[in-house]
Amino acid sequence: xxxxxxxxxxxxxxxxxxxxxxxxxxxxxxxxxxxxxxxxxxxxxxxxxxxxxxxxxxxxxxxxxxxxxxxxxxxxxxxxxxxxxxxxxxxxxxxxxxxxxxxxxxxxxxxxxxxxxxxxxxxxxxxxxxxxxxxxxxxxxxxxxxxxxxxxxxxxxxxxxxxxxxxxxxxxxxxxxxxxxxxxxxxxxxxxxxxxxxxxxxxxxxxxxxxxxxxxxxxxxxxxxxxxxxxxxxxxxxxxxxxxxxxxxxxxxxxxxxxxxxxxxxxxxxxxxxxxxxxxxxxxxxxxxxxxxxxxxxxxxxxxxxxxxxxxxxxxxxxxxxxxxxxxxxxxxxxxxxxxxxxxxxxxxxxxxxxxxxxxxxxxxxxxxxxxxxxxxxxxxxxxxxxxxxxxxxxxxxxxxxxxxxxxxxxxxxxxxxxxxxxxxxxxxxxxxxxxxxxxxxxxxxxxxxxxxxxxxxxxxxxxxxxxxxxxxxxxxxxxxxxxxxxxxxxxxxxxxxxx
Ligand code: NAD
Numbered sequence: 001x002x003x004x005x006x007x008x009x010x011x012x013x014x015x016x017x018x019x020x021x022x023x024x025x026x027x028x029x030x031x032x033x034x035x036x037x038x039x040x041x042x043x044x045x046x047x048x049x050x051x052x053x054x055x056x057x058x059x060x061x062x063x064x065x066x067x068x069x070x071x072x073x074x075x076x077x078x079x080x081x082x083x084x085x086x087x088x089x090x091x092x093x094x095x096x097x098x099x100x101x102x103x104x105x106x107x108x109x110x111x112x113x114x115x116x117x118x119x120x121x122x123x124x125x126x127x128x129x130x131x132x133x134x135x136x137x138x139x140x141x142x143x144x145x146x147x148x149x150x151x152x153x154x155x156x157x158x159x160x161x162x163x164x165x166x167x168x169x170x171x172x173x174x175x176x177x178x179x180x181x182x183x184x185x186x187x188x189x190x191x192x193x194x195x196x197x198x199x200x201x202x203x204x205x206x207x208x209x210x211x212x213x214x215x216x217x218x219x220x221x222x223x224x225x226x227x228x229x230x231x232x233x234x235x236x237x238x239x240x241x242x243x244x245x246x247x248x249x250x251x252x253x254x255x256x257x258x259x260x261x262x263x264x265x266x267x268x269x270x271x272x273x274x275x276x277x278x279x280x281x282x283x284x285x286x287x288x289x290x291x292x293x294x295x296x297x298x299x300x301x302x303x304x305x306x307x308x309x310x311x312x313x314x315x316x317x318x319x320x321x322x323x324x325x326x327x328x329x330x331x332x333x334x335x336x337x338x339x340x341x342x343x344x345x346x347x348x349x350x351x352x353x354x355x356x357x358x359x360x361x362x363x364x365x366x367x368x369x370x371x372x373x374x375x376x377x378x379x380x381x382x383x384x385x386x387x388x389x390x391x392x393x394x395x396x397x398x399x400x401x402x403x404x405x406x407x408x409x410x411x412x413x414x415x416x417x418x419x420x421x422x423x424x425x426x427x428x429x430x431x432x433x434x435x436x437x438x439x440x441x442x443x444x445x446x447x448x449x450x451x452x453x454x455x456x457x458x459x460x461x462x463x464x465x466x467x468x469x470x471x472x473x474x475x476x477x478x479x480x481x482x483x484x485x486x487x488x489x490x491x492x493x494x495x496x497x498x499x500x
Contacts (some may be wrong), residue, residue, distance in 0.1 A: 001086055001321045003033055010185045010401070011192075017181065022210060024181055027329040030366025034181050035122030040212040044218040048172060050204030051143040052224050055170040057202035059140035066166050067117025069201055072193040073162070074110030077103055084154065084185055086321070092153050093329045094283050095320040106158035108452045108470060113162035116473055118354045120167065124246070131487025137478040140168025141250075145219045147230040147240070150331055151286045151389075153179035154186055159452070159467045160229045160476075161206070167476040172207040172225065172465040174216045176232075178331060183208060209256075216240075223247045227476060229290075230254070234387070234461045241463070252475050253463025254456075255357070256387040257415030259438070259447040260293040260408040261424055262430070264401065267297075267420035268444070269304055275420065275446030276393070277311055281327050281372040282448060285391030286335070288462075289416040289440070289448035291429045293384060295404040301397055302450060306437055308393075309354045309374055317359045317369055329369045336368040339390035343373055349382070351375040356392075401426055409437045415458030416450075418442035439466070 003026075007014055020037030039047070047374035077084065081103045089099035123135035148156040153176060161171050176182035186486040187208045194201040209215050213236075220228055220243050229252035230240045237255040244251045248425070261279065263272045279291030296304055320328030330336050336358065343356050372391035377384075384394045398404040408417060415437040417431040427443045430434055439458035440450060450456050455470035457463070466472045492498060 001090065003090060006083050006087050006411050008092070010080060010087065012181070012185060012187050017184070022177060022180065022212070024091070024178070025332070026090050027331050028090060028321065028367060028429060029364050030368070032333075033090075036180055036184075036210050039209045039215050041215070041218050044209055044215055044222075047204075047209060048143065048219070048222050051170040051207050052174050054202040054204040054213060055140070055143050055459060057200075057206055058170055059168040061168070061200050063117045063120050063166060063168070065200070066168060069193060070110050070117070070162050071114045072196050073190060074107050074114070076189045076193055076286045077107045077110065080189060080453065081107070084182070084189075087182050087185055088154055089320045089328075091182050091329055092150050093320055094151075094286075095328050096323070096324050098283055098467055099320075102152060102155045105452060108207040109155075109158050109162045112452055112469060113166045116163070117166040120473070120477070122479075125481075127483065129485075130493045131485060131489070133484045133486065135482050135484070137480040137482060138167075138474065139480055140477045141476060142226040143158040143170045143172055143224065144476055145222075145225045146171060146173045146227040147216050147219070147228065147232065147236075148173070148175050148178035149232040149288075150178040151191040151283065151288070151457040152231070153182045157183065157186060157356070159456070160252075163467075163473045164476045165205075168474055169227075169476055170205050170207075170220060172209060174211070174219050177212045180210050183210075205360040216297045217243075220244060221247070222247065226250060227252065229465065229467065231474075234463075237461075237463050250475070251463075252457075252465035252467060254288070254465050254467060255461060255463040256413055257288045257290070257462055258292050258384065258387050258411045258413040259289055259416040260295060261291055261396075261420040262401070262404050262408060262421075263294060263296045263300060263304060264419060264421035264423060265297045265299040266422040266426075266428050267300060268422060269300060271444055272304060272420040273307055273311070275418070275444075276308060279446035279448045280393040281312070281315060281391045284327050284330055284370070286331065287448045289450065290391075291393060291447045293385065293396065294410070295396045295398045295408060297404075298397055298399050305374075305376070305395055312372055312374055313356050315372060317371065327362070327372060327391070329367050331368075333368055335390055338388055339370060339373075339392060342386070342388040342390070342392055343375070346375045346377070346392075347379075351377050351394070366441060383407055383410055387413060401429065405430065405435055406429050410460040413458065414438045415462040416440040416442070416447040418445060418447050420444055
């Protein structure tokens with residue numbers, strides 16, 4: 001792939017991508033491919049002010065017309081799917097097929113949001129007073145701040161932006177400092193969509209803040225931004241959440257996961273095998289929904305786990321741009337060091353490790369390719385509490401479903417979970433009030449690869465936020481209850497009399 005060709009297809013000016021101090025490296029070989037000008041706190045102030053002004057206009061544009069802008073964005077994404085997918089792959093290191101998949105997710109959420117733009121429904125509510133009506137309205141709330149992680153550099157923006165825009169909000173995006181070039185490409189496509197849309201797209205409707213966490217902090221602390229949607233590590237959410245709460249802002253937090261699959265005795269082991277393999281090694285273990293733990297019933301352990309180990313030994317690891325590759329690189333050396341540390345800890349705790357260690361180090365001295373690892377944990381009470389953002393799969397045995405569900409839940413995070421079973425009672429228990437405590441609980445599919453139609457997010461230290469489908473749009477609006485008196489009297493609620 002020729003990166004210059006990709007830049008030109010996406011209308012990116014190479015010179016301006018090399019005019020600043022924020023260095024951007026590709027995980028493919030660790031080489032630097034851009035150095036961007038960063039925004040100062042004063043720049044952020046100006047951009048937030050512009051987003052506030054744009055909001056005042058945008059909120060008055062009818063919802064279905066706002067949907068038209070998102071439709072145009074979706075069309076441009078369709079047109080540029082291959083080049084944007086390639087840039088995603090180059091900048092964050094996921095394989096090209098997953099880069100394309102990520103852009104497809106953007107297109108899907110645009111389609112969803114276009115339909116939604118005609119369905120921002122409130123309720124009509126029966127009033128207890130004669131001659132009165134009660135209605136609920138959903139109103140635009142203001143500029144929405146979007147902070148995104150490196151591993152879904154463009155889809156997370158789209159999940160938030162498409163909904164916020166049809167809801168009548170302006171948007172301010174602070175992408176990961178590891179993946180800002182894809183953000184510039186998206187901003188360009190958005191500006192093109194605005195041009196096609198016409199004059200009622202106000203100037204400054206979408207703002208981009210380039211920089212490290214300090215510029216994210218400026219956004220987080222600004223009370224002109226009523227909603228902060230932040231995707232990233234739990235450590236980040238632990239700082240951002242209280243700061244936004246202290247100014248009575250709203251957060252949509254999408255943080256770390258520690259996702260598990262239970263493989264029951266009746267499981268279709270072919271499905272379980274595929275689901276686990278994709279979930280554990282896909283995106284080199286760098287998805288918030290990556291499969292990190294499996295609880296395998298004693299009866300099927302020997303039929304499944306050796307098969308997984310064999311598959312791990314034959315995985316095609318290599319450049320994410322090569323069509324044959326299934327496992328690309330980790331994002332950087334820090335990620336590699338974290339993987340090494342987690343494996344050393346597992347070993348010290350008696351874990352039996354298959355795989356692990358650097359791969360292709362001769363070919364890519366500055367690219368961090370690894371052999372995905374399986375760690376068989378022998379102790380019955382073992383569990384793993386931390387998320388390590390790397391392809392490490394911890395394997396546990398179980399005998400009793402209740403105990404397996406309890407162990408699955410016994411971690412600080414609560415994002416994604418699944419069970420492979422053909423026993424309908426087990427499947428129902430898993431999704432019951434006494435089952436999985438995660439935001440996502442699947443049956444006979446793995447933990448990763450969510451569709452945009454459902455609300456996406458998780459509980460506990462995953463942050464509790466919901467994005468994407470279902471009624472997640474309500475997070476981007478304010479709710480107004482309005483009572484209308486069409487009688488000639490003024491009866492009070494709850495039967496109170498107040499005669500003068
Ligand atoms: P990160 O927490 O290092 O950074 C995420 C973003 O937060 C970046 O843009 C960063 O600059 C910004 N940031 C960091 N500290 C900040 C602060 N104090 N104030 C404001 N902004 C701040 O995460 P990462 O390494 O880019 O991504 C990996 C993590 O993201 C993993 O934990 C993964 O599980 C999680 N993730 C979660 C979801 C989800 O939907 N739940 C999706 C993708 C990734």
